[in-house]
Amino acid sequence: MVQIKTPEQIAKMREAGLVVAAIHAATREAAVPGATTMDLDQAARKVLAEHDAKPNFLGYGGFPATICTSVNEVVVHGIPSDEVVLKDGDVISIDAGAIIDGWHGDAAFTAFVGSGHAPELLELSRVTEESMWAGIAAMKQGNRLIDVSRAIETYIRRQPKPGGGKYGIIEDYGGHGIGTEMHMDPHLLNYVEKRRGKGPKLVPGFCLAIEPMVSLGTPRTEVLEDDWTVITTDGTWSSHWEHSVALTEEGPLVLTAPDGGKAKLAEHGITAAPDPLA
Ligand code: MG
Helix, strand or coil: CCCCCCHHHHHHHHHHHHHHHHHHHHHHHHCCCCCEHHHHHHHHHHHHHHCCCECCCCCHHHCCCCCEEEECCEEECCCCCCCCECCCCCEEEEEEEEEECCEEEEEEEEEECCCCCCHHHHHHHHHHHHHHHHHHHCCCCCCEHHHHHHHHHHHHHCCCCCCCCCCEECCCCCEEECCCCCCEEEEECCCCCHHHCCCCECCCCCEEEECCEEECCCCCEEECCCCCCEEECCCCCEEECEEEEEEECCEEEECCCCCCCHHHHHHCCCCCCCCCCC
């Protein structure tokens, strides 16, 4: 069953989404050479406290931190640590969430630590981010869940990979419904798998966390002995981008983007729904 939200509930999710956006701003600024991933976790905790918001990652299935910090070949679910010191040239994906009055927000971005990154890493992050926006642009009435998956996959497959070969669209993890819990039905694949069917119809009140994960090599992953850290099986580096999105009567609202998705959706010829908090 998919949880359908009222406009008032979407406004609450927008509040949570803006806290997530503030965590992104703070952690992006803190992700510099010499910082530890625990420093980033502390920056996130400070933002949550300032906004009277609760963490949703901390304690989730026993997860021991407030955000996920996934460096280089780590795809997702990296655990912040005093022992992981960021260095010039690293690529880090930061996944963060917040709860306001029981409503959840969840979003991730990939950042470059220091400078001098190879063009294929810059392109990897660009392709992953843009595939997320292609998926968000497919959040419209009349579409089904599979149309979001198809938009993400099609975008990635059409991008030439510098140096040749194919991008790996990570298969073991995907997006999800979000609302009174962080992870709810339906599960959203980042590629089309026909035997899963077309999925539910997208109707106003439908909320999804859309989160492609892409590697420079394999689509396959394994989990380290800490039971959390997910790495690519071939050691290639990866990128992860995510936004929480609500479909409204007036179009999509990107709950975790400061501008509600206005600027990026305009590139797709779509008008973002008005911000209920503006
Ligand atoms: Mg998520």
